[in-house]
Amino acid sequence: MLRPAISVSLIVLTAALLSPVPAATGEPPTSVDPTPEIIAAGEACSFAISVVAAGKEGFVALPNNPQFSGIAPSPGLRVTVTNLSDPDNSVTVNATGAFRFVDLPDGSTEIRASGHNFLYGEAGIGATALATTGPVTLLISADGDFVGMDVSQARVRDLCAELA
Known part of the structure; x- marks a missing residue:
């Protein structure tokens, strides 16, 4: 599954982000779980x-x-990705961006990412382990499956290539 940012949950969106529990408007962000995924x-x-x-x-x-x-x-989110075949090979990226959710009439959801983000998963739609800067658009079907991603306007770092 594609996961954005982390909870560790990457390319792009964590299950928590895909099925958010309603939060009070203005509720402050909380510390992430530092357990490695x-x-x-x-x-x-x-x-x-x-x-x-x-x-x-x-x-x-x-x-x-x-x-x-x-x-x-x-x-303040930072994400460290480590190649487990070569643990000395790791990279830390800034993931302080935001994801905005747009509910579409057909029941699907468009996610508009801005700023610095970390996305991973869904190789079938072009996501491996990516650090992006700038606008990224993700499309999630009404069933909750990632069906598309547009990074054409963003700066993209392929972290898999960097860690290989």
């Missing part, structure tokens, strides 16, 4: 990786907003 070979990179997050993230439901149904900010 192990991503098996083939799920993001051709080799197994460890993903560790430090910082904060949250979700704010926006039930009265005509444009976005929710926003997921991640202040």
Whole structure:
């Protein structure tokens, strides 16, 4: 599954971000769980990786907003990705961006990422382990499956290539 930012949960969106529990408007982000997430070979990179997050993230439901149904900010979030075949080979990226959720009439959800983000998973739609800067658009079907990603406007770092 594609997961954004982390909870460790990467390319792009964590299950928590995909099925957010309504939060009070203005509720502050909370510290992420620093427990490493192990991503098996083939799920993001051709080799197994460890993903560790430090910082904060949250979700704010926006039930009265005509444009976005929710926003997921991640202040101070840093993500360290390690090649488990070569543990001396790791990279830490800034993931302080935000994800804005747009509910579409057909029941699908468009996620608009801005700023610095970490995405991983879904090799079938072009996501491996990516650090992005700038606008990224993700499309999630009404069934909750990632069906598309547009990074054409973003700066993209392929972390799998860097860690290989």
